[in-house]
Amino acid sequence: xxxxxxxxxxxxxxxxxxxxxxxxxxxxxxxxxxxxxxxxxxxxxxxxxxxxxxxxxxxxxxxxxxxxxxxxxxxxxxxxxxxxxxxxxxxxxxxxxxxxxxxxxxxxxxxxxxxxxxxxxxxxxxxxxxxxxxxxxxxxxxxxxxxxxxxxxxxxxxxxxxxxxxxxxxxxxxxxxxxxxxxxxxxxxxxxxxxxxxxxxxxxxxxxxxxxxxxxxxxxxxxxxxxxxxxxxxxxxxxxxxxxxxxxxxxxxxxxxxxxxxxxxxxxxxxxxxxxxxxxxxxxxxxxxxxxxxxxxxxxxxxxxxxxxxxxxxxxxxxxxxxxxxxxxxxxxxxxxxxxxxxxxxxxxxxxxxxxxxxxxxxxxxxxxxxxxxxxxxxxxxxxxxxxxxxxxxxxxxxxxxxxxxxxxxxxxxxxxxxxxxxxxxxxxx
Ligand code: PMP
Numbered sequence: 001x002x003x004x005x006x007x008x009x010x011x012x013x014x015x016x017x018x019x020x021x022x023x024x025x026x027x028x029x030x031x032x033x034x035x036x037x038x039x040x041x042x043x044x045x046x047x048x049x050x051x052x053x054x055x056x057x058x059x060x061x062x063x064x065x066x067x068x069x070x071x072x073x074x075x076x077x078x079x080x081x082x083x084x085x086x087x088x089x090x091x092x093x094x095x096x097x098x099x100x101x102x103x104x105x106x107x108x109x110x111x112x113x114x115x116x117x118x119x120x121x122x123x124x125x126x127x128x129x130x131x132x133x134x135x136x137x138x139x140x141x142x143x144x145x146x147x148x149x150x151x152x153x154x155x156x157x158x159x160x161x162x163x164x165x166x167x168x169x170x171x172x173x174x175x176x177x178x179x180x181x182x183x184x185x186x187x188x189x190x191x192x193x194x195x196x197x198x199x200x201x202x203x204x205x206x207x208x209x210x211x212x213x214x215x216x217x218x219x220x221x222x223x224x225x226x227x228x229x230x231x232x233x234x235x236x237x238x239x240x241x242x243x244x245x246x247x248x249x250x251x252x253x254x255x256x257x258x259x260x261x262x263x264x265x266x267x268x269x270x271x272x273x274x275x276x277x278x279x280x281x282x283x284x285x286x287x288x289x290x291x292x293x294x295x296x297x298x299x300x301x302x303x304x305x306x307x308x309x310x311x312x313x314x315x316x317x318x319x320x321x322x323x324x325x326x327x328x329x330x331x332x333x334x335x336x337x338x339x340x341x342x343x344x345x346x347x348x349x350x351x352x353x354x355x356x357x358x359x360x361x362x363x364x365x366x367x368x369x370x371x372x373x374x375x376x377x378x379x380x381x382x383x384x385x386x387x388x389x390x391x392x393x394x395x396x397x398x399x400x401x402x403x404x405x406x407x408x409x410x411x412x413x414x415x416x417x418x419x420x421x422x423x424x425x426x427x428x429x430x
Contacts, residue, residue, distance in 0.1 A: 005340040006421055011429060014422050021419040025372065028412045033373030035409045040192070040351035041400045042260055042317075043324075049316050050262040053303040057295060061302075071294035077285060079270070083297040087270035089307045090225055091254050093240040098272045099281060102292055105257035105269035109219060110148050112253055112271065115284040116182070116215070117152055121250075122276060124215040127182055136174065136184035138166035140354055140382030140393045142192040145185040145221070156384030157181070161191070165198030168205040175211035183217040189236045190224035193382055193395035194354040195347020197234035207242035209251065217277075218252040224350040225256055226314050229322050234348050240272070249274040258300060260351065261313060268300050324398045327406050328353050335414030341421035344396075353396040354382070361420040362391045368416035374409045 006014065057063070063071045065080045078084060079100025088095035101108045120126035127133055135149040138159045146156055157174065160167045165188070175181050186206075188198040198206075206218055220239055228234075243249045258267035273281065304310050329346055332355070336342045344355040357365055362379035369376050377395040380386040396413070398406055 005338065006418075006425060007340050009425075011426065014426055018419065018422045018426070021415055021422060024415050025368065025412075025419055028415065029372040031373075033408060033412070035373060035401055035405050036375045037397050037401060037406075037409055037413075038375045038377050039400070040260075040397045041264065043320065043400050043402065045320050046317055046399070047263060049313065049320075050303070053262060053299050056299050056302045061298075063295070063298065065294065065298070069294075071298050074290040076294055077282070077289070077291050079292055080294055080297045080301065082301045083268060084270070086301070086304065086307060086310070087256060087272070090310070091222055091240070091256055091270075091272050092238040093254060093272045097274065097278065098270050099278065099285070100268060100270045100292060100297060101285075102269060102289075103257075103259075103266055103296070105221065105223065105255040105259070105271070106144055106148075108269055108271045109145070109221065109255055111284065111288070112217075112219070112281065113148055113152055115281060116217070119280065119284065121215040121217075121280055127215070130180070132180060134178070134181045136166075136171060136181060137384045138185065138191075139384065140193050140388075140395070141185060142187055142221070143377075143381040143386070145187075145219070146384050149183075149185070150385065154182070158384050158389075159184070161194055161196070163194075163196050165191075165196065165202035168202055172205065172209065175209060175213070175216060177212055179212040179214075181211065182213055182215065183219055185219050185221065187221050187223060188239070189222055189234060190227055190347055190350025192223070192350065193352040193377075193393075195345045195350045195352055197236050197348075200237040203237035203239050204242055206252075207239060207246040207248055209248065211251075216251065219255070220252045221255045223256060223260070226310055227260060227317070227351070228314065228349040229318050229325055230348045232348060250276050253277060261310060261317075262300065262303070266296070268297055321399060323403055324406055325353070327403060328396060328398045328410060331407070331410035331414055335411075336417060339418070339421070342417050351397060351399055353398065355394045355396055355417070356392045357394060357417050358421045358424055359390045359392050361417070361424050362388060362394050364420040364423070365394060365413070365416045368419060369409075369413055372412055372416075374412050376413070 083100045084095045084098040087098045117128040133154050135154040136159050137146050137156045138161050159170050254272035257269035332344050342357045366376050366379040380388040382393050
């Protein structure tokens with residue numbers, strides 16, 4: 001079949017294409033779909049994988065940690081040693097530099113920012129006493145990261161994402177003279193939403209950063225560190241080791257959780273940081289809690305054993321997710337390939353595919369989909385203040401719907417992308 005570049009089509013041909021797309025769109029609308037691809041949630045069958053974990057603890061289970069502590073009681077503020085070891089292996093940092101928290105890594109990120117605001121880091125004033133502050137937001141990026149720093153009153157600075165990670169020329173030049181820039185959000189592996197993994201050079205440049213602010217922090221959210229979906233997974237250079245070499249170990253704060261390994265909302269989260277930083281956070285936590293949920297940690301430890309157990313579980317996730325990511329690629333390629341109206345990523349892991357539609361069309365695509373019953377992540381959500389300057393990026397989250405529904409949703413999505421493009425090209429020419 002001959003595929004035409006939309007932008008080189010005549011007005012007549014485009015109008016005919018538009019009429020055809022409108023008809024197909026109306027057919028979809030008439031079906032009364034109700035599908036949701038808005039958030040990166042695991043599907044029901046993925047959640048089922050972890051159900052045996054709920055049977056692991058019962059009234060006869062050994063509920064003592066290797067330290068002898070009774071996991072039913074208060075205590076062990078840094079978490080069970082076995083759980084710290086597991087996160088240490090996942091994140092590639094030392095186990096004594098890990099604090100295991102509650103059920104959510106986002107919660108720990110929020111707390112870290114909150115703690116920096118009210119109490120600050122050694123030798124520096126609390127952030128809240130340093131006047132107007134800024135935070136770097138590689139974009140497209142994770143909306144909930146940006147929202148935390150917006151909530152605390154930071155000015156959000158957009159840093160362009162490249163296929164190697166954040167544009168490091170921009171990062172370096174911004175941080176070197178501006179002490180009001182206090183940090184940067186990073187999802188270094190299978191980034192949300194582009195799915196790219198930071199290159200070795202990017203990681204080295206992060207470790208070698210020389211920010212004007214002595215209390216500048218890299219929020220290294222390795223949420224997708226074990227979430228491979230192909231036989232050729234990405235590898236991420238270890239920032240912890242690179243920072244050791246560069247004597248910048250107080251700069252990064254690492255985060256991860258089992259939300260997309262076991263249960264989002266009922267998993268286990270952890271943070272990792274230098275001794276200096278941990279002193280600050282430990283004090284903060286000592287006021288906040290008398291200890292984390294160690295029974296849930298125990299459940300996870302019994303369920304996995306060690307990192308190999310986690311990897312085995314991730315292979316089961318992959319078996320469920322790989323076909324879904326294939327559907328997305330196939331649908332995008334067959335409907336949009338060669339038309340010069342969209343570009344998209346094809347990640348080796350993670351939870352998202354990032355689609356750039358024609359400039360000025362993302363909002364229209366999302367609203368067309370919504371009207372026909374498919375909810376997508378809001379257009380603009382992947383940028384600070386929900387404002388995509390080019391109104392073109394859409395985060396596709398294919399994990400939640402079953403394959404049959406995903407196929408339908410992607411068919412509709414592709415029609416919407418084409419329809420919005422045709423409308424835009426014709427309007428621009430008018
Ligand atoms: N970080 C990233 C990059 C995510 O995509 C998500 C979930 N969408 C989270 C953190 C949330 O993690 P948690 O459930 O541990 O709070």
